[in-house]
Amino acid sequence: MAQYVYTMSRVGKVVPPNRTILKDISLSFFPGAKIGVLGLNGAGKSTLLRIMAGVDTEILGEARPQPGISIGYLQQEPDLDPAKNVLGNVEDGVREIRDLLDAFNAISDRFAEPMSDDEMTELLEKQGELQLKIDAVDGWDLERKIEIAADALRLPPFDADVTKLSGGERRRVALCRLLLSNPDMLL
Secondary structure: OOOOOEEEEEEEEEEOOOEEEEEEEEEEEOOOOOOOOOOOOOOOHHHHHHHHHOOOOOOEEEEEEOOOOOEEOOOOOOOOOOOOEHHHHHHHHHHHHHHHHHHHHHHHHHOOOOOOHHHHHHHHHHHHHHHHHHHHOOOOOHHHHHHHHHHHOOOOOOOOEHHHOOHHHHHHHHHHHHHHHOOOEEO
8 A cells, every 4th residue: 555645634723813724634645646725815725835844833733744755845935045146046956966066076176186096095985985876866967957947947047146036037946946856745
């Protein structure tokens, strides 16, 4: 029998002054499920998603993902780092892969320097470990993946200042970052 990736049991949300937003919500999702949440304005759709993302934890009942499941959540008003341009914000979604590639390239650059046999052996071992990690996450074509995602979402130029983007452009940058992070569950 397949495991649920997410389970919610008898969840409720009450806000001051005793206003019920959600009441007795129970649901479970199988891997690969695609679910839509419909409702009138103020019905609690965003609240439900925040609970599922683990952002809102002050609830009645129980809401939990299967252990080990990563959850990606696109907020209505996404947070982008104003100190970074579009590319910098997008790359935040693949920071671990970028760091692995940067470390691999730094070691490759060190091979041009004179060193002892022991130092060379140590560098080769570190580079081999990094290569295995990069292979495991299919990280060698990261730039191409970023370009394809950016093109598909029609992102502004990579060097654009995110503080000058429209709301829709900001959401597309955040969505690109989120999709590239490849979460198990996307909200």
